[in-house]
Amino acid sequence: MSATVLNGKRGVLLLLTSVELVVFLDVSIVNVALPAMGAALGLGVVGLAWIGTAYQVTFGGFQLGAGRATDLLGRRRLFRAGLLLFTLGSLLAGLAAWPWLLIAARALQGVGAAILVPAELSLLTSVFSEPAAYRRAMGWWSAMGAVGAAGGVVLGGFIVSVLTWHWIFLINVPIGIAALLLSGRLLPADGPLDPAARSRMDLPGIATGTGALLLVVYAVTVAAEGDTGPRMLGTGAAGLLLAAAFVRREMRTREPLLPFRLFRDPDVTGSTLASFVVGAAHVPAFVFLALYFQEVRGYSPLASGLAVLPVAVVNLVVSRTVIPPALAKWGPRAVLTGGMALLCAGLLLLGRLPVDASFAVDYLPGAVIFAAGLPAVFVGATMPAVKAVAAHETGVMSAVVNTAQRIGAGLGVAVLAALAADRTDASSAGGAAHRVALNEGYRLTFLGAAGLAALGVLVGIWLIRRGRRADEAAEPADRRGHAPHPGRTDRTDGKGRPRRTADDLSE
Secondary structure (H helix, E strand, O other), X not given: OOHHHHOOOHHHHHHXXXXXHHHHHHHHOHHHHHHHHHHHHOOOHHHHHHHHHHHHHHHHHOHHHHHHHHHHHOHHHHHXXXXXHHHHHHHXXXXXXXXXXXXXXXXXXXXXXXXXXXXXXXXXXXXXXXXXXXXXXXXXXXHHHHHHHHHHXXXXXXXXXXXXXXXXXXXHHHHHXXXXXXXXXXXXXXXXXXXXXXXXXXXXXXXHHHHHHHHHHHHHHHHHOOOOOHHHHHHHHHHHHHHHHHHHXXXXXXXXXXXXXXXXXXXXXXXXXXXXXXXXXHHHHHHHHHHHHHHHOOOOHXXXXXXXHHHHXXXXXXXXXXXXHHHHHHHHHHHHHHHHHHHHXXXXXXXXXXXXXXXXXXXXXXXXXXXXXXXXXXXXXXXXXXXXOOHHHHHHXXXXXXXXXHHHHHHHHHHHHHHHHHHHHHHXXXXXXXXXXXXXXXXXXXXXXXXXXXXXXXXXXXHHHHHHHHHHHHHHHHHHOOOOOOOOOOOEOOOOOEXXXXXXXXX
């Protein structure tokens, strides 16, 4: 990484991307350790499911309020607060001797992660203000999310094999303490707290918005685990009612938690839709790859994780060597569209996996193409929205984008799992035919994920065309001193200063 491009701020980038990696590792790292946790704590299937669910629900549900708090209370303050909660939750989870404490600690980890992610993106936007530096920083940051998702199973399997399940959480504690100490030295200080910040927090909006997200994410997550009964339907309906109350509140208040005017900007709308599709397409792929290797091919959990390791390696290489120049040449909208096309192609190839697949011939080509598309879709789905809004709104905007991805992931797993179950139930005759039936179900999930990625290509094309038309329409009006085009958000930062669009990053 060029020291000239990053202007000596590599320590900041290392800090932010390391924390991002840990946050997303904790989404998947527990999967391999679940049997050991169940044996140690006497947890059944439902209790084990809640070890993951507690993290996912709070991670997805608290981001909107955390994003607004980041904008009003300060980026570094919220980053350190989120890191403190995440580290404390990790310590409690690692020391847990009772099931209820482990699940509560996982929920606390999720709250910390929800606070961290908007603060990280807001810090990246403010610290790496030069386009070239921002492209490189975002490439590394987005890569960490995908590497965490792919590498969590590998790392979890190694830790459980060498140590005990407790260490998949305890390993976060020294990392969190070091990051807290370094953050005070490396991250730019926030300004003094605005005495009016609390009154501008829109507490009713936070209560209804966070409550709606918590209930909706919960309903989506339990549906992904196969529970589509009254519990899921009731919480989903309650979440929708709270969402309606939230919209009503935001339309009437002078200081909204989520200004809906932002969605008049095609970059914001397109990024949110793209993030939803990214979550719905890529998260199920990791879930069903692990199931394919273990249930169809007979791999151990650790071997299954190692089989996914090439995805993480290719992801890092592409993020380092391809994404920054691609952003500079074509801009994030085109990078998003190309990444979605790669995801679609890779998933189509994975949808052809036979029962006795050759790792090198049948699996690896599709996995490599899929991996090459991952950093492109992560960065392409995030950058346009975050750069389209004013500096004081980057926290809430990053929260919207990441929440869309979490909800998309839950829905994608739920829908594709249902498709797999239907095909397996319809095809299975028992005995030797069981593996064939399972394989047919998992192949269908990859094809379904490919269809979602194809939808993402359409979103990317719409984003390119609509964004260019809006920019072209606004440019002559701005030169004449007239109001911007009505279809896009005012491109100033709230104090009359111009802010950059997504396409400005290709300059």
